[in-house]
Amino acid sequence: MKKFSILLTVILLFSLVGCSKSEKKEFTSHIPPKTAEVGEDIQIDETNHIKITDVSVKESEDSKFVVITYDWTNDSKKATTSDKSFTITAKQDDVGLTPDLKVVEDKKKLVTQIDEGDTLSGMEQGFALRNEESPVVLSIKGSMFSVFIDGKPQSAYPVEVTVELP
Amino acid sequence: MAATQKEKKMGVFDIIGGIFKPILIVIIGAGVLQAVRDVLVQVGAISKVSSSYIFLDGLGNAVFYFLPIFLAIASAQVFKATPFLAAATAAFLLYPNIVNMYEWANNVGWNLTLFGAIPITYAKYPSSVLPIILIVFVQSKVEPLLKKIIPDLLMSILFPVLTLFITCISGIIILGPIGTWIGDALAAGITWLNNTVSWLVPTVVGALSPFLVITGSHYSLFPVATQNLAQLGYDTVLIPGMMASNMALAGVSFAIAIRSKQKMYKSYSASAGITSFFGISQSSLYGNAIPLKKPLYASIIGGGIGGFYAGITAIKARSFVTPGLLALVGFSSDTGNLINSIITCVISFAATFALTIIMGFEEPDANTVAELTGQAVSEKETAEMQKAAEEARDAASEAEVTAAEIGYEADKVTITSGATQLGQNLGLTEKEEQSADKPDAKE
Numbered sequence: 001m002k003k004f005s006i007l008l009t010v011i012l013l014f015s016l017v018g019c020s021k022s023e024k025k026e027f028t029s030h031i032p033p034k035t036a037e038v039g040e041d042i043q044i045d046e047t048n049h050i051k052i053t054d055v056s057v058k059e060s061e062d063s064k065f066v067v068i069t070y071d072w073t074n075d076s077k078k079a080t081t082s083d084k085s086f087t088i089t090a091k092q093d094d095v096g097l098t099p100d101l102k103v104v105e106d107k108k109k110l111v112t113q114i115d116e117g118d119t120l121s122g123m124e125q126g127f128a129l130r131n132e133e134s135p136v137v138l139s140i141k142g143s144m145f146s147v148f149i150d151g152k153p154q155s156a157y158p159v160e161v162t163v164e165l166p
Numbered sequence: 167m168a169a170t171q172k173e174k175k176m177g178v179f180d181i182i183g184g185i186f187k188p189i190l191i192v193i194i195g196a197g198v199l200q201a202v203r204d205v206l207v208q209v210g211a212i213s214k215v216s217s218s219y220i221f222l223d224g225l226g227n228a229v230f231y232f233l234p235i236f237l238a239i240a241s242a243q244v245f246k247a248t249p250f251l252a253a254a255t256a257a258f259l260l261y262p263n264i265v266n267m268y269e270w271a272n273n274v275g276w277n278l279t280l281f282g283a284i285p286i287t288y289a290k291y292p293s294s295v296l297p298i299i300l301i302v303f304v305q306s307k308v309e310p311l312l313k314k315i316i317p318d319l320l321m322s323i324l325f326p327v328l329t330l331f332i333t334c335i336s337g338i339i340i341l342g343p344i345g346t347w348i349g350d351a352l353a354a355g356i357t358w359l360n361n362t363v364s365w366l367v368p369t370v371v372g373a374l375s376p377f378l379v380i381t382g383s384h385y386s387l388f389p390v391a392t393q394n395l396a397q398l399g400y401d402t403v404l405i406p407g408m409m410a411s412n413m414a415l416a417g418v419s420f421a422i423a424i425r426s427k428q429k430m431y432k433s434y435s436a437s438a439g440i441t442s443f444f445g446i447s448q449s450s451l452y453g454n455a456i457p458l459k460k461p462l463y464a465s466i467i468g469g470g471i472g473g474f475y476a477g478i479t480a481i482k483a484r485s486f487v488t489p490g491l492l493a494l495v496g497f498s499s500d501t502g503n504l505i506n507s508i509i510t511c512v513i514s515f516a517a518t519f520a521l522t523i524i525m526g527f528e529e530p531d532a533n534t535v536a537e538l539t540g541q542a543v544s545e546k547e548t549a550e551m552q553k554a555a556e557e558a559r560d561a562a563s564e565a566e567v568t569a570a571e572i573g574y575e576a577d578k579v580t581i582t583s584g585a586t587q588l589g590q591n592l593g594l595t596e597k598e599e600q601s602a603d604k605p606d607a608k609e
Contacts, residue, residue: 083270088273088274089273095393101274125274126275153213
């Protein structure tokens with residue numbers, strides 16, 4: 001019984017190691033850019049495009065907020081909402097900014113379903129600023145888990161857009 | 167009645183220990199698989215984005231991710247609630263759409279509400295412990311009430327519907343966010359402490375990590391650690407303290423593995439100690455420290471001492487890693503930092519090991535060990551249990567016979583007195599006999 005258990009463990013380990021090295025088939029995927037600019041059409045994954053159209057600073061209750069306005073194009077084959085497609089987060093001086101929607105005019109757009117191939121314009125997200133000097137770095141991450149670069153899988157990464165505050 | 171008094175005496179740790187006992191077998195299996203995964207990644211046998219990694223990671227992580235479901239069933243057994251309704255509530259909390267919605271709302275700052283009016287606080291339910299235990303506790307109080315008020319005819323439909331609705335809704339509104347609220351307060355406190363007396367933070371985290379893990383409050387410290395890593399390039403708040411605590415729990419398990427008189431428990435404790443070395447300390451915490459209590463105190467002291475050393479030497483974690491021996495790679499930026507990290511591990515382990523031996527512990531009974539280890543009870547123990555059951559049965563039969571005899575005597579007395587009464591009423595018994603009896607009665 002002991003021998004059988006040891007044999008089973010060894011087979012399990014070998015198969016795990018073996019599996020990792022037997023993936024010889026070449027896989028490809030969309031490779032998103034690591035950085036992008038405001039106003040540029042950014043393809044963040046296989047099916048989603050984001051275009052940042054405006055960056056503004058608004059004040060509410062003695063706090064300042066950066067408001068990002070963008071268009072989202074759903075290139076997938078089914079209707080979907082933004083929460084299932086991508087996330088946008090923001091950092092300033094390498095510190096994550098707290099999201100806040102109180103300065104956003106139409107937050108319902110964030111949960112509006114759009115059909116395949118359609119574009120939803122004027123979507124907005126707000127973040128509480130730490131200061132008004134440092135630039136804000138936006139991280140836009142699509143729904144892909146991994147990307148294939150030269151046929152090798154790598155963890156998917158967000159596209160970073162650095163915006164100077166107006 | 168005696169059982170009720172015993173239940174009343176059950177402390178929080180007895181309850182948590184009782185809940186975790188049946189599921190530790192799963193936790194230790196998953197913990198070892200996580201350690202194997204980390205070793206294979208470290209030696210370069212598998213890549214972090216390979217399918218092999220995903221499968222192996224899933225084997226280890228799935229148990230922890232879906233821990234609330236296991237806990238729900240175990241809690242239902244402890245609190246005497248319906249196990250599968252409890253599991254359904256846990257499944258609701260872990261339903262992908264709900265988990266994703268929480269994450270998304272947290273990312274964009276969306277205030278979630280129920281029916282457009284009741285605010286729902288953000289909470290992270292995968293791997294959580296406290297919320298589901300509280301929810302099932304409430305379920306155990308709701309169920310008897312529902313059984314009283316629902317007509318029998320509608321019981322099969324309304325009972326599950328109302329139980330699920332009430333427990334799930336109260337769960338997401340009040341009970342679930344408790345861990346988040348505690349965690350947020352704790353994160354604020356730790357941040358303040360870090361700005362004021364930074365060396366004290368690893369001491370506090372090293373000592374209190376077991377409680378942070380139980381309440382799920384440690385998640386609230388992740389942003390603090392991540393921010394430190396991003397801003398300063400290192401973390402001194404979470405990882406050094408948690409590493410000290412994990413080493414302390416390894417010390418507890420190995421001390422028990424040496425001192426315990428039960429073979430199966432020795433084996434269990436040794437495995438738990440190994441996984442704690444790799445930073446996966448649930449088996450030590452819930453299988454050794456909490457059920458035996460004294461080792462828990464030893465781990466608090468040992469983890470605190472190790473954390474104190476980490477604090478005064480200001481050891482820095484340069485990456486976000488599982489706080490175990492493999493995490494030492496993340497401390498190897500300079501030799502001094504690495505040496506102090508190793509000393510922290512050694513102090514935490516040795517102090518707790520020694521304290522556990524010195525303070526001693528009460529051996530768990532055979533049934534508890536069988537439950538913890540998932541092993542069948544041995545033949546000898548089965549025979550002992552059968553003997554005890556037979557003795558109890560004999561005692562019960564004797565009591566029954568005695569009760570029957572008493573009942574028979576009582577019946578005899580009743581019949582005799584009834585016959586006497588009847589005789590008097592019919593004039594067949596003379597009154598002199600009655601009056602003659604009276605002085606005797608007085609005497």
